[in-house]
Each structure stands twice: as structure tokens, then as C-alpha cells.
Amino acid sequence: MGTEGANFRVIAGRYRLEAKVGRGGMGVVWQATDQLLGRRVAVKEIPVDETLSASEARRQRALWLREAQAVAQLRHPHVIVVHDVIEEHERPYIVMELIDGDSLADRLAAHGPMDAREAARIGADLLNALRTAHAAGVVHRDITPANVLVESGTERVVLTDFGIARVPGSSTLTESGSFVGSPEYTAPERMSGARTGPASDLWSVGALLCALLSGESPFRRDSLSGIVLAVVSDEVRPPAQAAPLLPVVQGLLERDPAARLDAAEAERMLREFLTTGEELLPKRFSRRAERAERPERPWTTHKVAAAVVLAAAAAVAGASAAALLADGGGGGPDVPPTSSASPSTGASDTERPSGGPTATPDRSPGSPTPETPSSGTNRR
Secondary structure, three states: EEEEEOEEEEEEOOOEEEEEEEEEEEEEEEEEEEEOOOOOEEEOOOOOOOOOOOOHHHHHHHHHHHHHHHHHOOOOOOOOEEEEEEOOOEEEEEEEOOOEEEHHHHHHHHHHHOOOOHHHHHHHHHHHHHHHHOOOOEOOOOOHHHHHEEOOOOOOOEEEOOOOOOOOOOOHHOOOOOOOHHHHHHHHHOOOOOOHHHHHHHHHHHHHHHHHOOOOOOOOOOOHHHHHHHOOOOOOOOOHHHHHHHHHHHHHOOOOOOOOOOOOHHHOOEEEEEEEEOOOHHHHHHHHHHHHHOOOOOOHHHHHHHHHHHHHHHHHHHHHHHHHHHOOOOOOOOOOOOOOOOOOOOOOOOOOOOOOOOEOOOOOEEEEEOOOOOOOEEOO
């Protein structure tokens, strides 16, 4: 496959794959050189599922390429840049910018929780990026500390790992049967099997803010079934450290997606906090009062049953359980794994050798650890 060398491989006659910087359930991320333009890049090599028929494999590759192409159209300083999408010897590759930095999961593992100002800055930048993605019809579906990079030197926040994103006009690769994602950061409507929209990403940002402030998702439990039940039915209890940003966290963690705080308002509130330094007051968030005047949405009454079914299926079906847990969603020890795909180097990937650029991890704080975490450039 490509031009082989002692310590490198060249694909598409152009990209020299030099060192693995990450590995996860959704692919291997390479540090590479674009020999045509003379620049460093990250290349994500998508694995081939040998169990698929020829036609199914073609469809899978087509979906991967289509989704990568859709993400490549996004232009935003806080979204990973996709340079190229290629297919060689029936294997897809995604070429992305190489981010020299750590993921939020790495930072939490190394330094612990952060203060409210830093969490608010990161949250506001992510929400701004999501507004652009959602306007283009792209729903990320796996926002976790492992899938957000912070560039060294500039502290630029970069959302990566769009491997399981839903894009306009396609039923995604991951909607074909098995659940893929990071349970502790997954919205309850998606956990129940409902088709999800932009609001599901906002729930994930709410859980991520809690993790940044306290060190773990508020839905962390000792078992997968416990996590699922926590997401869909337990009382949502933001950590005490979330007090300065509580109206935003509570608004994003509304179980009814129609009552959830929207991205523009959540970003506005976080930037207000950054400007004034004053703790946000609950009275500034009115949607909770609006929701109290509306009847409960029918879908919420089925959450517990859906959770039990999903947890049981994951426990019994080996492949499904692997898909749900093996794709890294944890950023610390003793956390249930999650799965997701991410653009490398700025994309996420679990397991990364020490030293060198960081591949975005497939893991998030508070999830099981299917693979060894690494630090730094894009992963997964």
C-alpha cells in the first residue's frame, strides 16, 4: 500500500506517514509530511472491517469520505481543518492540520480541574464552533474532553474527531445498528435511540463543562448500565464547582431538547461571565420557567426502559459492547470507554506514544479506559 520505506510509507504519491501518534477504535493517526507542499500534517487511516461484504465495505468507505468532505467545508478557527480526503487500495484516509498540543482529557489527567474562567473560555469557543457546524447541518455527536485539543503557545481550542458526525443528506456510518459514542457525554434523547439534532451536542457541552470544573462528568458511574440510567433518569446534579456557571450548565443539561439552552444564548452568558467576572444568576435563564409551563414531552417517559434495554444489549452482545465502550471516551483512570472517530492530529485517538505531537484521545474523564491515554497532538 503506497511507497514503503524502512521507517515510512507514502500514500497517494504525496503523504509520507512517519510515526503513529494515536490509535483508537476508529482508526490510526499518523504524523506525516505533505511532500508536495512541504508541511507537517496528520493523517487518519480508517480501518477496514473484514467482516463486511464487498458492497457493504464500499458503502462504508463512501460514508466515511462523504462525512469527511462535509467537515472539510467547515471554516472556523475552533474546528479542525481537513486538508484532503483520499482513498488508496480501498482504504480511506483523512488528511488534517497537525495540532501541537494536548487534549482536554490529557490536561485534566495531568493537572486536574480548571477554574471557572478557563472552563468558560473553552465552553464559549466550542459553542461558537458548534453554531457554525450546526448551521451547515453537521452534528458532531461525540463532544468529550478527549475530542477537544488546546494548541500549545496560542491556547487555541480546537474541536476535532468528527468521525461519527451526522451530515446533511446521509444516514451516518454509525446509525446502522450499534451505538458509537461516549456514554457519559451522550444526550438522553440519543441514548434512547431517537434521531438527534444540534441540541444533543449542547447537552454534551454541558457535561463537558462539569468535567472541566470538577474533573469528571456528572454522569460517571461504576458500570455502563449505571451511566445510562444516570443520563436518562437520575436527577442531574452539577458539581459544586459549577456554581459560577450554574445557569449555563443547568440550561444545557435540560433533558427535554426543546427546553435546552441554545448555543447562542449559552455562549453569550459565558462571555458575559468572562467580561464581568460575576457569577451568573439563575434568574437570567428563563427557559426552565418556560418549560415548567409546558407538559412533559412523551419521549421522556420511556427513558428508563430504553436505558435498561441498551445496557443489557451492550452487556450481552460482544460486538455492540465493544462499539459502545472501546472507542475511548475517558480521560482518566477507571472510566468507561467510549467510541468515536476523530480527525487525527487535532483529531482524536486514544493510545499515543509519549513525546511528539498529540493525537486527540478517544477518551474523556470519568469513562472506562479501553486504551492507554496519551498526550498531545491530534488523535484517534
